[in-house]
Amino acid sequence: MHLFYQPGVDSVGSVAFLREDDSRHAIKTLRLGIGDKIDVTDGHGNRYLAVITSADARRCQFRIMDTQTTPPRPFSVRICVAPTKNLDRIEWFVEKAVEVGIERISFFFGQHSERRVLKLERLEKIAVAAMKQSLQSYLPQLDEAVPFSELIKTVDEEQRFIAHLPSMDLPDDNSPVNLAKVATPTGQYVVLIGPEGDFAEKEIQQAIAAGFQMVTLGTNRLRTETAALTACQLLNFLNV
Structure with missing residues (x-):
């Protein structure tokens, strides 16, 4: 069919x-x-x-x-990601995230972002094609890119995470925990993924003040689009 x-x-x-x-x-x-x-x-x-x-x-x-x-899923995944300099990479993320399963993708410009313009028209077409290809009945919401400080104000999900590789000189008891170990099933999740230049320290502090928990996605340093898809997959696997 x-x-x-x-x-x-x-x-x-x-x-x-x-x-x-x-x-x-x-x-x-x-x-x-x-x-x-x-x-x-x-x-x-x-x-x-x-x-x-x-x-x-x-x-x-x-x-x-x-x-x-089709009833909505008993959990929801929202990934907030800074657009990559190479637009092909963020297009790849949108396609794969929709195929895996995601409710909302929000874009933001951070202090270290190299790309400052993002048009949603092509991304929306990619999302529609991925929804049809994976035989799903829900089209994820795609949000226009806004400054990081504005994005934080839109968050109402209960389980809030910011993905960030810790500094090597942090003591073990202060190091971020892997996302898979702290997220709990059937939650409303939001994960912040920074630009190629990572989050600025001020942005990390803003997120923590807004109730975000710092997490890792493993020991490897990941590209922006890889980190975003990894977070999406981890939260889907958690709810299998």
Whole structure:
């Protein structure tokens, strides 16, 4: 069965149209025609069984035959990450994080960020494609990039973590603990991942004052996008 994304779909028996890119993919690439069945999601947990009623490559029409709703996961993962200088790397993270499972991705500019501009349009398309490819019914929320101090104000998750490799001269009893050892199951998580130049000391102190716990993701120094995906995976594995 082929899964397509169409927000704002209505009830059983109603007629709707696929977006132009999905219409082209359905008719030109997959060679679907009138009478063929497809699955459609609105990205909010609703999944619709539909049948194609007009095989137009620019505006494919379908009629909804049945619907079902997938309940949200009993936990949520939010990763807040500074955009990388090489945009391909943050695009890779978005794609893989959506495939693994994530509810929200927030971007921020830190004191040491090398990239100061981020447009969400392409990232949103990547997220939609990854949702469809992994056959999910929820499209994660992607937030516009804001300064670090503004990002902190948007956090309402209970389990808050900031990933940071400790200084080598810290005593063992003051060293951050691995994320996998401190996060607890079925939580509402948020993890801060810094830019290539890491967090500034002032930003670390701001996060701690806002209730964030400093954690590590292992003993290796990871690239920004690798650290972000690792944190996402750890929290998903914790809730298997």
